[in-house]
Amino acid sequence: METTPSLSLLEIRKTLSADRQTVFNALTKPEQLNQWMYAMDEGSAQVDMDLRVGGKYSVAMINPAAETVATPYGEILEIDPPNKLSMTWITDGFVAHSILTFELREVGEGTELTLRHELPDPAIEAHNGGWNTCLQNLETLLK
Amino acid sequence: MVNNEEHLNKVFQALADPTRRRILSHIARQDASVGELAEPFSISAPAISKHLKKLESAGLINRMKEGKTHRFRLNTQPLQNAETTIKQLTSFWMQRLANLESFLNKAQKS
Numbered sequence: 708m709e710t711t712p713s714l715s716l717l718e719i720r721k722t723l724s725a726d727r728q729t730v731f732n733a734l735t736k737p738e739q740l741n742q743w744m745y746a747m748d749e750g751s752a753q754v755d756m757d758l759r760v761g762g763k764y765s766v767a768m769i770n771p772a773a774e775t776v777a778t779p780y781g782e783i784l785e786i787d788p789p790n791k792l793s794m795t796w797i798t799d800g801f802v803a804h805s806i807l808t809f810e811l812r813e814v815g816e817g818t819e820l821t822l823r824h825e826l827p828d829p830a831i832e833a834h835n836g837g838w839n840t841c842l843q844n845l846e847t848l849l850k
Numbered sequence: 851m852v853n854n855e856e857h858l859n860k861v862f863q864a865l866a867d868p869t870r871r872r873i874l875s876h877i878a879r880q881d882a883s884v885g886e887l888a889e890p891f892s893i894s895a896p897a898i899s900k901h902l903k904k905l906e907s908a909g910l911i912n913r914m915k916e917g918k919t920h921r922f923r924l925n926t927q928p929l930q931n932a933e934t935t936i937k938q939l940t941s942f943w944m945q946r947l948a949n950l951e952s953f954l955n956k957a958q959k960s
Contacts, residue, residue, distance in 0.1 A: 725954040743949035
């Protein structure tokens with residue numbers, strides 16, 4: 708299925724020394740997500756995930772005083788193990804309609820993970836330069 | 851705080867539309883009226899007005915009245931706030947991915 712063209716907020720790449728299936732499991736299994744989705748030493752996460760297209764998830768981030776500091780949530784948009792996982796990412800009142808995508812690519816013995824955060828917009832051409840270009844252009848103009 | 855966050859959403863929504871980004875770039879170079887914008891964009895004045903209202907409501911432009919003509923001027927503050935938010939989000943994910951890396955390394959050792 709063709710994905711909706713969108714405006715990129717951020718893209719981060721990281722090479723991990725584990726195979727794709729291992730990384731994919733860490734991204735999709737709640738008992739594993741709980742161990743890294745919040746600051747590891749000083750807090751924890753409580754992840755619920757109904758891993759199917761249209762399924763809901765939530766990530767409660769809990770600080771050392773056992774208070775929930777934020778609970779991003781959303782809906783799974785695409786699952787293609789062990790290559791791709793895409794979901795809406797909503798934090799109430801803040802970046803309401805973003806789309807979060809993880810893509811995994813085999814690199815030697817390891818995996819290159821690409822994380823993208825985007826704003827959906829059907830009107831944007833796929834080759835659009837995106838958010839950063841927009842901000843940079845404006846900043847250049849203002850100088 | 852909530853108001854700031856809601857405002858930020860408005861900014862993102864206003865900027866998510868490519869026509870509005872082009873209009874904003876135009877205004878960033880030079881203050882403009884609806885008529886001055888309608889011509890280069892080949893868009894009707896009412897359609898331009900609609901886009902300008904969205905930008906104005908997000909605080910990205912200010913309306914200045916000169917007699918009957920309304921002119922629009924860029925306000926950079928919301929853009930700076932948006933940039934700060936993107937930086938925070940980036941740093942959030944950098945930290946999470948560093949955690950993921952430690953988690954995977956620990957899991958492999960055990």
